[in-house]
Amino acid sequence: MGLGEIVLIPLLVFSLVAIALIIERCIFWWRLQKFQEPIIKEFLSQYQSNSQTSLTLLENSSHFPLPRIFLTALELNHPTPEEFRLALETAAQAEITILKRFNTVFETIISIAPLLGLLGTILGLIEAFAALRLGDISNTNTAGVTGGISDALITTVAGLIVAIFTLLFANTFRGLYRRQLTTIQKYGGKLELLYRHYYQINK
Secondary structure (H helix, E strand, C coil): CCHHHHCHHHHHHHHHHHHHHHHHHHHHHHHHHHHHHHHHHHHHHHHCCCHHHHHHHHHHCCCCHHHHHHHHHHCCCCCCHHHHHHHHHHHHHHHHHHHCCCHHHHHHHHHHHHHHHHHHHHHHHHHHHHCCCCCCHHHCCHHHHHHHHHHHHHHHHHHHHHHHHHHHHHHHHHHHHHHHHHHHHHHHHHHHHHHHHHHHHHC
16 A cells, blocks of 8 residues: 555545434434424414423424423423523524534534545655656656556545535535524524413413
8 A cells, every 4th residue: 555545544434424424414404304393383383272282292302402492491480581582592502502513523524635635645646756766767667657646646536525525415414504593593483472472461
């Protein structure tokens, strides 16, 4: 194995890590997009008429972010509307870490993979040019030198492929994250209005 090819080992590790995390995030976002919103809509429709049943629905769905956010506020003991809103906002902030999970890992892979590829190419070129005998051109294995240069460039290509592949999915997950923030604000606002109405009736 040449000097440049050694860099393919960490690139392979990065690619396997990226694939594993991408699969996990795809499953996470698919489940969130498919199941969470119907649960929240059903909860909001039941909240005023049957609060206990609606709370049970949230408790059974606490593996999703929005039900957890709602439960945090609803479990307070007769809060004022301002306290209720603050509880919603605080719980939403706590969920951001879960929604942005692995973003730092993706950004690291996107940044480092091309640099590792470039490093492998440079090491491969150094090795290839070291085979040149400048004082004895006739005995220099030019085929071996050009082949070494070609092999050296493979690491750059591999690094770019890993970075581009990861970037495509990372950007998709960022878009889903922003959409989820909008969803949290939308339904959080609806719950806050319902609670204000409930509070005015029962105070």
